[in-house]
Amino acid sequence: MVTPFIENTEFTPEVLVALRAQIQGEVIVPGDARYDDARQAWNLAVEQRPALIIIVANASDVAASVRFARAQGLGISVQSTGHGVVQPANDNLLIITSRLTEVRVDAETQTAWVEAGALWGMVLEKAQAVGLAPLLGSSPGVGVVGYTLGGGLGWLARKYGLAADSVRAFELVTADGNLRRASADQNSDLFWALRGGGGSFGIVTGMEIQLYPVSTVFAGNLIYPVSLAKTIFARYRDWIASAPEELTSSIVIMNFPPIPAVPEFLRGQTAVIIRGCYTGPVEEGQALLQSWLDWQAPIANLWHAMPFSEAGTISNDPKDPSPGVSSGAWLRDLSDETIDALIQYGVSVNGSSPLVVTEVRHVSGAMARVDKHASAFGNRDASLLLSLIGMAPTPEAAQAVRQHIGQLKTALQPHLTGGVYMNFLEGQEARERTPDAYLPENYRRLMAIKAQYDPDNFFRFSFDIPPVKNAPDGE
Ligand SMILES: Cc1cc2nc3c(=O)[nH]c(=O)nc-3n(C[C@H](O)[C@H](O)[C@H](O)COP(=O)(O)OP(=O)(O)OC[C@H]3O[C@@H](n4cnc5c(N)ncnc54)[C@H](O)[C@@H]3O)c2cc1C
Structure with a gap:
């Protein structure tokens, strides 16, 4: 008989000896020298x-860990990097996958087998070596599996779609401690749920993904003074209206922090940036950008032809662990009113905005062509994705960022679709807004699949998908 969710569990020495005998990786409990280091997420704002922490060495360790947690009545969290913690891992078992980093690329089938702890940069390097590209996001330091389970929107999104749409198969350990394969032919309900449904269905140990023939791209940043913000946003709205799917782009209000890592001419400054990646012939990309250059010389034009292996330089996200708060929403439009709100709350005048990044990404394209019931992922017909990031070195600073984001969203209310993208939410907001990430019928199906595979909700530290067998309409 399992007693679910004991709080502040302490394990007897005998229990720990028996557990350690089964695990090839590392078993760490509070008080161990390694505990504080191991529990630290990449996002330093997460406490x-x-x-108990288990740094697993292989899939058998994952299965043994899940069985142990069940026997002890512990909830289970999983982390590869800690870039996207939804619920902090408190009083539970935290499974860390960071040592499972095998990546095997098959150039012939244009696929890769990727273990659960691999980072996108590892896949990018091996795939680029044979002229192929994975669908990573802005940061090569993000974990492949966590990113993909939430959808996964990167610089090839308009041409090749969501990372989740390019998964061929998952291997995972479900709540009963069994290792399963989920694909179009095997456990197809789990396969459907994992593509967008997050980490609520099991611990993924590895997955097979499709790669694409992309080697050189034309990509970068066009940096303009913030004084031109309103005109630039309006021009961007027109620019993307006819943009080909080879172009995935964004417009960013960036309040550069006054730190040495930022080039001197931008340190402590606010700028508006046209950022993107063109995957067709370089000359076509150059021609697309020319309309901006003809209109107004920027402070800096950093667009250039580059090997896709350098995709991480496009956004230049922080590599080292940082304390941050992030949020987002799908926008209905880039109307003048939307633009005014983004500028009012995004631009920092004498510290008026705690946001570092206010970004609108232009997506749609390939993502919108996939049937909206083909997988759990929702909001496929939306095309403008708002991403908001603020630094949060203290809990008070985190609170101030959240409050500011709340005010911006209130101001934007008529211009939000009501849908959210789970990868850009975290913490309490991610839990509360989970249903808004899905079509109502897909959310009901997710709850039913959850009831089948994890009826006791052991994996309850990811998106909020309760196990409900026959949820009525409207739930
Ligand atoms: C700097 C930065 C840049 C980003 N850029 C993008 C971007 O361009 N596009 C985009 O779509 N997203 C982006 N994200 C969001 C990112 O995709 C999510 O935060 C994602 O959850 C991170 O995955 P992770 O494994 O690195 O993080 P983790 O915090 O380790 O994992 C996040 C969650 O994923 C689930 N998970 C992880 N591993 C497993 C597993 N093996 N089995 C089951 N569940 C698992 C768990 O629920 C876990 O809580 C970015 C985030 C940051 C901080």
Whole structure:
């Protein structure tokens, strides 16, 4: 008989000896020298105190860990990097996959087998070596599996779609401790749920993904003074209206922090940036950008032809762990009113905005062509994705960022679709807004699949998908 979710569990020495005998990786409990280091997420604003941490060495360790947690009545969290913590891992078992980093690329089938702890940069390097590209996002330091389970929108999104749409198969350990394969032919309900449904259905140990023939791209940043913000946003709206799917782009209000890592001419400054990646012939990309250059010389034009292996330089996201708060929403439009709100709350005048990044990404394209019931992922017909990021070195600073984001969203209300993209939410907001990430019928199906595979909700630290067998309409 399992007692679900004991709080502040302490394990007897005998229990730990028996567990360590089964695990090839590392078993860490509070008080161990490694505990504080191991519980630290990449996002330094996350504070978590698991009852037990297991740094797994292989898929058998994952299965043994899940069985142990069940026997002890512990909830289970999983982390590869800690870039996207939804619920802090408190009083539970935290499974860390960071040592499972095998990546095997098959140039012939244009696929890769990727273990659960691999980072996008590892896949990018191996795939580029044979002229192929994975659908990574802005940061090569993000974990492949966590990103993909939430959807996965990167610089090839308009041409090749969501990372989740390019998964061929998952291997995972479900709540009963069994290792399963989920694909179009095997456990197809789980396969459907994992593509967009997050980490609520099991611990993924590896997955097979499709790669694409992309080697050189034309990509970068066009940096303009913030004084031109309103005109630039309006021009961007017109520019993307006819943009080909080879172009995935964004417009960014960036309040550069006054730190040495930022080039001197931008340090402490606010700028508006046209950012993007063109995957067709370089000359076509150059021609697309020319309309901006003809209109107004920027402070800096950093667009250039580059090997896709350098995709991480486009957004230049922080590599080292940082404390941050992030949020987002799907926008209905880039109307003048939307633009005014983004500028009012995004541009920092004498510290008026705690946001570092206010970005609108132009997506749609390939993502919108996939049937909206083909997988759990929702909001496929939306095309403008708002991403908001603020630094949060203290809990008070985090609170100030959240409050500011709340005010911006209130101001934007008529211009939000009501849908959210789970990868850009975190913490409480991610839990509360989970249903808004899905079509109502897809959310009901997710709850039913959850009831089948994890009826006791052991994996309850990801998106909020309760196990409900026959949820009525409207739930
Ligand atoms: C700097 C930065 C840049 C980003 N850029 C993009 C972007 O361009 N596009 C985009 O779509 N997203 C982006 N994101 C969001 C990112 O995709 C999510 O935060 C994602 O969850 C991170 O995955 P992770 O494994 O690195 O993080 P983790 O915090 O380790 O994992 C996040 C969650 O994923 C689930 N998970 C992880 N591993 C497993 C597993 N093996 N089995 C089951 N569940 C698992 C768990 O629920 C876990 O809580 C970015 C985030 C940051 C911080």
